[in-house]
Amino acid sequence: MFPKFKAYINKEMPFLKEKKLLLACSGGLDSIVLTHLCKAANLNIALAHCNFKLRGDESDGDETFVRQLASDFGIEVFVMLFEAEKYAETQRLSVQMAARELRYQWFSGLIKTKGYDYILTAHHADDSLETFLINLSRGTGIEGLSGIPEVNEHVVRPLLPFSRSEILAYAESKGVDWREDSSNVSTKYLRNKIRHQIVPVLKELHPTFLQNFLTTQNHLQQSNDLVLNHLNELKSKLFEQRDGDIKISIAALEQLQPLDAYLYGLFKDYGFTEWNDVKDLLSSMSGKQVVSKTHRLLKDRDFLILSEIKNKVSGTYLVHIDGTLSELPIKLKLENVETLEKQGRNVVFLDKEKLNFPLVLRNWEKGDYFYPFGMQGKKKLSKFFKDEKLDVISKDKQWLLCSDNKIVWVVGKRADERFKVDDSTREIIKITQLT
Template identity: 35%
Template sequence: MLDQFLQFVSRNQLCSQSDSTLLTVSGGIDSIVMLYLFREAGFNISVAHANFQLRGDESDGDQQFVTEVCKAFNIPFFTRRFNTEEYAWENSLSIQLAAREMRYAWFKELADAKKFDHIATAHHFDDTMETILLNLIRGSGVDGFSGVPIKNGRIIRPLMFASRKQVEKYADVHGIVWREDESNHSDNYQRNYIRHHVMPHLREMNPSLESTWRNGYDKVNQEISIILRASEKWKTEYVREFQGRTLVSKTALDEYPGNPAMLWRFIRNFGFNFDQACDILRAVHGQPGKRFTSPTHLLVLDRTDIIIIEKKNEWNEVIVNGATGAYYMGPWSLAFHSVSETEPSDSHLNNSQDTAILDASNVSLPLTWRKWKAGDFFFPLGLGHRKKLSDFLVDEKLSVADKELVTVVESNGNIVWVSGLRIDDRFKITTATTKRIRLEISRL
């Protein structure tokens, strides 16, 4: 098994003997066998053990066991205790997800602090088979059939060449002692149910299940690599970033007419689901302005593009009290400056897109900075008469997504500036202006 281990590590370029590798060791058979293999191969290793305090004395016993193994082998050792149940409750997570989040965050923190090149977990091929079945049950897309990745950034899984039986045989032959987690025998977890009840039936149907599955697994991953290359090419041709938003050209959907898969592969990164991708595909050539929301983003069908912007919840109006400095709302920062009389009074300064120069004698402090709303009106600079702000935004040819981000600055209930677009004519500077106020808006 050692030869297979070394060949697998080398073939997949997981790590070298001189690299600094952090092994994540629970004390169970899989992680202890991984430790023994790395040690026998002469790799430069350290060990991290997470104590989730879920099994009382048993959890403490695991920690003590791993501590003693590392001490006996003179291996650098790190451990941390987690209040898993409290974290799960505070973040509305299952115990399993909470433990996963906390341990991976700690492993990364530890690797950053101690400059480890790799973080090794003890997943083997049985784990990937179980993961694929779970993903299938949960309605995963094709990516779910790739199972547990062999390498993901710094995280490596050097036992993925081995089955559970191979791991058990290696431990038996070498007289390796490990700690048994009694929760592994419970069917309360979906993975355990699959392991105890589904996999045995599949092995009855196919005694060579592991080797047959591995052949299919390799084929699927090769096909997924083709899909990923096609996806990257699609993104390069049709997706662009502009002023804090993501734009997808509507012509991108002509590449796969009637098929929402490529669109979903992209927009799921923003929290949108497959059903929404289907709805978007049906609506994309209809009237512009239709919108879709995910927990984190807004998607708008514009004239030529699909526009995706992050939802910002901090849109409460802001009082600008006249103190020089920056104020914040949503994705915006607003800088306030009181300008001295010695600065130039050229009226063209009023027309700067991101800057407004106002006649301070006409402005009453404090100012109110807020999102625009239906019914707003102002006197656009140079127009000479009142205009509804909604009509002004149409004339400016703003997309629905852009309109979502428009803010205004008010003085005594009068709009002095449609931020980033136009000041109100009543507050412009003139040759008679002696003191000015300068406002500057920028995206965070």
């Protein structure tokens, strides 16, 4: 197996040879064999072991075994103890999913803090088959049937071309020791049930079933790549970047057929799952929206506005008389000037004596009004926003600069008439919103 492994690394993953690698090592057959293969291939590895304390003394024995292996090989080892059951309860996850989240969060942290380039995991061909069958049983699209990716950002899986039987044969031929996880034989977990009860029957029906599956999955991956290339090209045409958000023409979306498939392909990466709601948004009234855990899709007249949900920056901030105020949620520069220049959306000139410092920067609130520069009389901000055709997302981001509870400037939009420079002005202050 080693010559085949080394050839695979040289051809498909040569980038690993010059990188610092962190190998996820449970102590089981697959990760132990991967450790031996990487060491034989002179890859620069360290081990990372998670002790989830789910199997008592057995879990501690796994930890001891991995520590000893690292010592025998003269490589560094990182070990972390987790309370997976408590995390599962608080996050309302299965214990398996909780362990997975904790594991990968820790791996990502090690990469950042310890200077490693990639995480290596020991997933192999049989794991890919089991994942395929799990996704098939739950209902999925072509992406869910395309298998476990060999490289996914910083996670690399060098054993995917190899079967479990190849890995076992290598370990036995080399006299490699490993730890058996007693939970792997339990069929109360879906993956184990598929592994022990379904896959053996499929392999019995056709001796080359696993190899045939890998060939089919390769075709599916190539088909999925074609779909993704088309969707990315479509996004470059339809998704218009605007102030950190994305604006999409509804008319252009409605021309796509089959519409359901296109909506799924275009928006699935943003966490949406209620696809009927997304489709209904196209014909809804302005202001309607669909929200995922990470993004918001808003109907705004003839467009959909896609925006990332971030922790809203809110509160009240004091703005003092001079200097560039970088500690504010937006960047403002205040300076005394001698002459009046052209005023614009991002620059205002005000009568300094009409202002009471410190000024206050705050979010807009229902009921706010101001006296728009160049106009007579007051206007509610809600009406001003409507005239400016601001959508809900833009309103949420709007800041006001105030003096004694009076709006001085709807920042980036319009100054207030009450604070303008006139013939009686003796001191002029220029305020600039910096990008």
